[in-house]
Amino acid sequence: MTKPHQHDCPVAQMLNLVGDHWTWLIIREAFFGVTRFNGFQQRTGIAKNLLADRLERLVLDGIFEKKDIGQKGTRYAYGLTAKGKALQPVLIAMLQWGNTHIYGKGNEPLQVVDKKTGRPLAPLQYVATDGRPVPRSDLAIVKGAGAQRSPQTQA
Amino acid sequence: MTKPHQHDCPVAQMLNLVGDHWTWLIIREAFFGVTRFNGFQQRTGIAKNLLADRLERLVLDGIFEKKDIGQKGTRYAYGLTAKGKALQPVLIAMLQWGNTHIYGKGNEPLQVVDKKTGRPLAPLQYVATDGRPVPRSDLAIVKGAGAQRSPQTQA
DNA sequence: TTATATCAGTTTCAAATGACAACCAAATGA
DNA sequence: TCATTTGGTTGTCATTTGAAACTGATATAA
Numbered sequence: 001m002t003k004p005h006q007h008d009c010p011v012a013q014m015l016n017l018v019g020d021h022w023t024w025l026i027i028r029e030a031f032f033g034v035t036r037f038n039g040f041q042q043r044t045g046i047a048k049n050l051l052a053d054r055l056e057r058l059v060l061d062g063i064f065e066k067k068d069i070g071q072k073g074t075r076y077a078y079g080l081t082a083k084g085k086a087l088q089p090v091l092i093a094m095l096q097w098g099n100t101h102i103y104g105k106g107n108e109p110l111q112v113v114d115k116k117t118g119r120p121l122a123p124l125q126y127v128a129t130d131g132r133p134v135p136r137s138d139l140a141i142v143k144g145a146g147a148q149r150s151p152q153t154q155a
Numbered sequence: 156m157t158k159p160h161q162h163d164c165p166v167a168q169m170l171n172l173v174g175d176h177w178t179w180l181i182i183r184e185a186f187f188g189v190t191r192f193n194g195f196q197q198r199t200g201i202a203k204n205l206l207a208d209r210l211e212r213l214v215l216d217g218i219f220e221k222k223d224i225g226q227k228g229t230r231y232a233y234g235l236t237a238k239g240k241a242l243q244p245v246l247i248a249m250l251q252w253g254n255t256h257i258y259g260k261g262n263e264p265l266q267v268v269d270k271k272t273g274r275p276l277a278p279l280q281y282v283a284t285d286g287r288p289v290p291r292s293d294l295a296i297v298k299g300a301g302a303q304r305s306p307q308t309q310a
Numbered sequence: 311t312t313a314t315a316t317c318a319g320t321t322t323c324a325a326a327t328g329a330c331a332a333c334c335a336a337a338t339g340a
Numbered sequence: 341t342c343a344t345t346t347g348g349t350t351g352t353c354a355t356t357t358g359a360a361a362c363t364g365a366t367a368t369a370a
Contacts (some may be wrong), residue, residue: 015179114289
């Protein structure tokens with residue numbers, strides 16, 4: 001990333017942390033169980049200098065944690081923190097969009113499924129805090145408690 | 156983006172189209188109702204050459220459509236296509252993550268709410284095709300119909 | 311024991327991309 | 341009519357990227 005966004009917006013701020021395409025491939029692999037430097041490197045194809053840089057940032061930002069494994073400290077495991085794991089819905093939403101709008105029905109290289117049934121999931125759903133589904137047309141984005149200035153918001 | 160990812164993965168492929176932080180701010184503004192070149196430029200702060208480039212790509216990729224408004228073609232409106240609107244869950248997931256993990260409860264500059272009740276939504280939910288919620292622990296990512304090679308997949 | 315491979319990076323350097331400013335022509339608006 | 345807005349293009353310079361070579365430990369194999 002070249003310059004962090006100053007906007008007081010959760011989207012802009014999240015992009016400051018994970019607004020890089022390599023970062024997402026790294027996070028994807030982490031969800032797939034990869035933990036080691038070389039694992040990320042080989043499975044994503046990222047250059048090692050970039051991987052070192054991205055992992056360092058991700059650790060600083062609290063998305064990954066770096067653990068010393070092996071006895072004398074030259075082997076490390078990188079794992080998602082709770083904050084990192086919380087990115088799962090974003091990743092799943094991306095995956096579902098890619099399946100639908102790039103590959104199309106029947107051509108999906110990966111599917112998100114329910115282990116119990118083995119069947120693919122429906123698109124992520126908007127729900128109220130009481131668990132009731134909220135139709136897309138009822139969505140709105142409004143200023144929150146921490147708002148300073150006023151973006152024009154209509155969903 | 157410098158070089159498109161070759162992975163046969165919906166996440167990697169979607170990142171080829173929208174793996175850029177400016178692109179997401181442009182899309183965010185589009186959901187907020189912005190349609191004009193200058194609107195995007197002023198509200199995001201992106202340089203004009205980059206905006207021109209990003210909009211052109213987004214139109215080529217079918218995420219935006221460019222309409223000629225005004226009579227002789229120097230005024231345009233950029234709007235999300237259906238494919239573009241389908242990115243909403245990704246954006247909402249990003250927004251919710253930013254609220255929770257960057258701003259924290261009570262400090263959210265923006266909130267996603269249900270128009271009907273005015274109350275903030277819960278995090279996006281995984282649901283089966285029959286509408287039943289799927290707990291996060293039952294999620295798995297597996298090879299789909301279009302899979303060629305085999306990534307190790309565990310959610 | 312010695313050799314070989316793996317791990318987790320760092321360094322180097324050319325090429326691509328980014329940010330910023332200046333410029334521009336057509337079309338509006340006052 | 342004249343200034344302003346719109347939607348860019350062009351040029352310059354700084355930063356980032358990607359690829360490869362290099363390091364210096366540790367683990368594994370013969």
